Amino acid sequence: MSATEARTAALKVEDLEVAYDVRGVLRPVLRGVSFEIRPGEAYGLVGESGCGKSTTAYAAVRYLPGNGHITAGRALIGGDDVTAMGAEDLRALRASRISMVYQDPGQSLNPTIKVGKQVAEAFAVLGASKEEARERAIEALRRVRIADAERVMERYPYQLSGGMQQRAVIAMALACDPQLLILDEPTTGLDATVEAEVLDLVANLRDETGAAILLIAHNLGVVRRTCDRVGIMYAGRIVEEGIAGEVFDDPQHPYTVGLLRCLPRRGAAKSERRLDTIPGSLPLIGTPLPACVFEDRCALASAECRTALPTASHPRPDRTVFCHHVDRVAELVAAPVTAAAGEVAPGEVVLQLEDVSKTFRQGGHEVRALVGVDLELRAGETLGLVGESGSGKTTLAKAILGIHAADQGGVIRLDGETLAGLTTQRSADARRAIQIIFQNPDSALNRSKTVRSILSRALSKLAGLSGQAADDRLEKIREEVVLSPRHLDLKPRQLSGGLKQRVAIGNAFAGDPRIVVCDEPTSALDVSVQAAILNLLADLQRDEQASYIVISHDLGVVRYLSDRIAVLYLGRLMEVGDAATVFAGPHHPYTEALLSAVPSVDGDPPARIRLEGEVPSAIDVPSGCVFHTRCPRAIQGTCEASEPPLVEVEAGHMMRCHIPIDELRRLQATDAG
Amino acid sequence: MLRFLIRRIALGLVTLLLLTVIVFALSNVIPGDVGRQILGPFAPQESVDELNQRLGTDQPLYTQYFNRMADYARGDLGESYASREPVSKLIGESFWASAKLALLALLVTIPLAVIAGVYAALKRGSIFDRVIVTLSLAGSSLPEFVTATFIIVTLGVSLSIFPVLARPPDGADPLTQLYYLAMPIMALVIVYFGYIARMARAGVVAALEADYTRTAVMKGLKRGVVIRRHVLRNALLPTISVVATQTGYLFGGLLAVELIFNYNGLGRLLVTAARDKDLPLLSAGVLVIGIVYMIATLLADVLISILNPRVRLGEDG
């Protein structure tokens, strides 16, 4: 311990305070942030959106927006005070000692300059000649496991996939062998398997280069997989700090406990329990706060919390917690979960898909986005769709909604009646029966209208209601989606993301839908808001007997809501079954890889399967089993030769694989042990 | 790229054809008799009929239209009803006059406005920035005729620095011509400046805030390099495209200035032609404007595609 402390910290933040100038008024955002990242260590910063994570990172490299000011405290990089540096020193520091990678690699690369030139620039700035810089750029791209580096050098950013772009950005960031690499949501927006690859890459590079890492991520699984230590941030302060896995398994601050209890963890399902939420919301920027920033949302708050700043305590080794009542946190941890309000027995079959395919034509090629899908959905049942991007989830949802027509030959039946391909050809009843909720509620809500008129319009359009009947129903929907009467007179932009999503849900439920497609319904929301929305969806389903089709890359969310799961790969169903069965295994090899790629807040299985490479193009589909090019369990000679059929391998569990289920069970048990 | 060009040109030709139809249709909606219009209210009916027959204006509309198109195809723009001079000559003269005025104005404005806009963006929030923003807003929100009249009244009438009529004597040397054109150019500069400066400023501000600029800064590049290599190119793309696609807007300004300064340009010619129901002149003039417009947007697209790999490599249409 003392040996590490003797070495200068890679980043040391001391009582940092930052305020943003909003129309002439300084509004504090960071209220005394202190933490330290040791050389070679990976440190995670976690907390609700707006708590100040990015602000901390940008302040540490002195790249705050024009209206941001460091009002107190210091940030030291390798012992040098960044807050006191002149422009030239700062430039030299950025060129040679620190690097940054952020969300959306497509945006962080200059669209008009070739990738190679951009990477080479990072070497040229260190004094390399033009030739040398080029050579080293190729090397750098190889180092981030880009196989055909020479070719990638000549490409423009838009010609690369998101994962490749992020690799190029990381290659650039590593050019100077930085002491500190800051990653702000580096994998948000990337596909689960690509995310896993990028995280593995970061971990390997860290071993190679010894760089310290500051990782900001809202996905706690990502933090757990990548980081040694983690700081939990709330309203501009770090409230708990410790070893990542230990903090997530045994939180000691009331906020951390609350945050973790919001997550659908350890296989939680809607039939067993409701999710906890944290009442209230993050204080607005610049509001004066009581001594403990979490006081107004904390169940343990006492008078002391309003007046005295909580000091550091160490309830566990390697743990620091800022709370007056650490001794009582166990009460919160032990608080019983709220049981679900009852299970819904699935009813009649509502939706039936038989041999549904969808072929797009693109530049003379046939793209088979969906191939022979057979599925059933019962009343009050949720079907979770799982698969990498490009696997056909959205295409399937759109075919069901009639946004595009499925190919001739397949049949989609609603309550036994065959549906026309396109919404426009369907009856008003059929149209009303199938609704959608998007990730981004804005796309579904008219920005210039009040919530009241948005919902009234949906009622008249979908349910044909007007006058008193419409008003009554509107009132009922408002209660169901838990909006207060005050919200009805606001416009979408005056609402938070969670409230907007409630309006969008109310909108979808206006016409008593039979089926609601939920496309990443909570991906843009904070965990506490997510928990409330998931509870709401579960409640509505129970009360209205609606069926859901849920698409989400968050397997915790899918598992929580779903009764059954369908796994898609290259437009084909690979596995279908009850949620519990599919998650418990034996898994189809693709599902197995997918489950193991997704980082979980509960930690990774002892042996992780790496899914290499990207999904093959749907234009040029592999022979035999379409997954054989990436399948870790592929049987040579069999899998590339013939495509296995989708067969029932045990009661209620279908799979498309040449390996018999008992063999899979044996293989997967051995690997896990 | 070639495919893109061919497609654009084909599309342009179709647009032009539509334009001729519209102009032709519109000019025939205006009631009145072409022969009567030309010869005046007191001419005998026989002469009017005879004239109509000679001009072909007694024929059904579609015949008139097809005849005109056939003439155009042969390169014959016809004769002006009003002055009996060949349309090609009239249009040619006034076209060059307009082009001279517009090009001179743009030559002054573009560098000025781009530099001012870029500089304002780089010094965002400074006094200079605020002055530029205010000036350009004022310049482009005032109607052209107000600006132009103001210039005439102050510089021309009160101070008598410049001649009030923008008509240089025949065969005047370039300097004298410039002297005569100074005020209309000034009026146009004021109108165009605000527009272009604001576009340039907005483009640079957006590029400065873009993630790729942040990446460049975090690489430790010098500020000058960041701006030259990463900011300007991305910033000026939208400026070019907007300026070019707004050629119509530039024509509007030109027209007003020509009328007020009594300048013998295309704009003034067209207004007169419309008043006189001088169909051959009007439709040829509109066609010329259409062609110029098409070429301007085409040039802009080519320029943009040179700067923007995504368009150049043709993957996105």
Ligand SMILES: Nc1ncnc2c1ncn2[C@@H]1O[C@H](COP(=O)(O)OP(=O)(O)OP(=O)(O)O)[C@@H](O)[C@H]1O
């Ligand atoms: N330029 C700015 N001007 C004014 N307020 C700002 C500015 N940038 C950020 N803020 C505010 O400061 C607070 C902290 O923002 P910050 O981006 O650091 O949060 P974060 O923790 O990174 O959130 P997220 O998870 O959404 O990225 C927020 O309330 C945000 O709205």
Ligand code: SF4
């Ligand atoms: S100090 Fe008080 S209010 Fe703050 S977290 Fe602890 S118990 Fe809650």
Ligand code: SF4
């Ligand atoms: S059939 Fe073969 S390639 Fe396909 S999933 Fe099964 S083992 Fe893998």
Ligand SMILES: [Mg+2]
């Ligand atoms: Mg952030």
